[in-house]
Amino acid sequence: MTKYLIKYSVPIILLIGLVLSYGVPSFKESDFYVTKHTLTLIDQSPVFERFDVGVDSAESMHSLTSVALDNGNLLAAWYGGTREGHTDVEIFSSEFNVSSKTWSKPQSILTRYQASDDLNRYIKKVGNPVLYRHPSGVTALFYVSVSIAGWATSQLNMAISHDDGQSWHPSKRLVLTPFLNISTLIKNDVITYADGSIGITAYHELLGAFSHIVRVDLNGNVIDSYRMTNGDHTIQPSVMVYDDKTAVSMFRDMSHDIEKVQRAITLDAGLTWSEYQATQVDNPNSAVFAFVDEQQRSWMLFNDKTRKTEIARNNLALAVSLDQGQTWQTKHYFENPEKSESDTGRYAYPWVTKSGDDVHIFYTWNRKMFKHIHVNQAWLESLL
Secondary structure (H helix, E strand, C coil): CHHHHHHHHHHHHHHHHHHHHCCCCCCCCCCECCCCCCCCCCCCCCCEEEEEECCCCCCEEEEEEEEECCCCCEEEEEEEECCCCCCCCEEEEEEEECCCCEECCCEEEECHHHHHHHHCCCCCEEEEEEEEECCCCCEEEEEEEECCCCHHHCEEEEEEECCCCCCCCCCEECCCCCCCCCCCEEEEEEEEECCCCEEEEEEECCCCCEEEEEEECCCCCEEEEEECCCCCCEEEEEEEECCCCCEEEEEEECCCCCCEEEEEEECCCCCCCCCCEEEEEECCCCCCEEEECCCCCEEEEECCCCCCCCCCCCCEEEEEECCCCCCCEEEEEEECHHHCCCCCCCEEEEEEEEECCEEEEEEEECCCEEEEEEEEHHHHHHCC
16 A cells, blocks of 8 residues: 555645646736837938857857846846756856947856755756846846756746846745746746836746746745646747737747747736737747837747758748737848758747847857847838
8 A cells, every 4th residue: 555655646746736836826916017119210220230149158059148238238148068958058148348349258157056056956957048137227147947857847046136247146946836846947038017026938848838927026036927828839938018918929839730930919917818829920849039129010030940841940030010910021031041052050049139229139050159130120120
């Protein structure tokens, strides 16, 4: 009898804990924090500039994230090491000087050993950093860590900086439930609420793949959790906020049969979301990034392929939507194999940082570096 109790008790406890982890006590509601958009100057000329980021910082690197600082410079972070998930992976950072148009030498800001000391637990590997700039001027770094097994058992952590990323306070583990606090990952942008709380666009990969918003305060206390999708193939949400109540999220599609970018909308500041629906945009199980420009148009970066293609991530497209992400028109390719039959590169994990009329686009280039493309609103307008 004892043998059967031991055999079946562990998976039952894990299953109960996973179910309970989806139910975080609810607190007061809040609207989205909305940044006022400015009108584009009529005589503004289009800008298009290219830069390389992170060169030689690691053998393999991925998942760059960036924020704009108050002085106009950019702060970027990414993970790098021998390969994804290796124990030697560290999180690096670099700063872009807008005056000299140069990136500083990359420096390590977090290792698994430091994370282990901060969190007082064994950390096997770290990955997927996300930088966030709070309206108060505080910079936050979210990242995932794994103690056992793979990414599906990861946990989400947070560190803050009061000096624009020059130094970081010790990391804090975000606790969605005290019973079983695993399988919370992050890749894309973070939402700000009107009350100053933060909406982390998270996703799960254990016992089903789905997305949700984890709402926290600047101290790392979990306030609430809002389920965005059901099912088993929508991850890495990228949210476009239009007003204090309305936002649309585009999702990476993990399915083998649909292979389209998925879309859902909220009309109550993220509390509830519509059923996700497939758009006409192809998706080879790769990340997308969507943003709203200064004229309230929707833009999205994505790999314009399906899994049926031999090299599904060897292009990177930019599309625009005039109906909040329901339909899309491809307007530009930052990487396009049609121009080179020998192109076998892989370009993925796009990220966008907006700073007024300036739009800074980043993506992983062959896991060897990152491309940074600076455009402005006038350049976006020139594509229409």
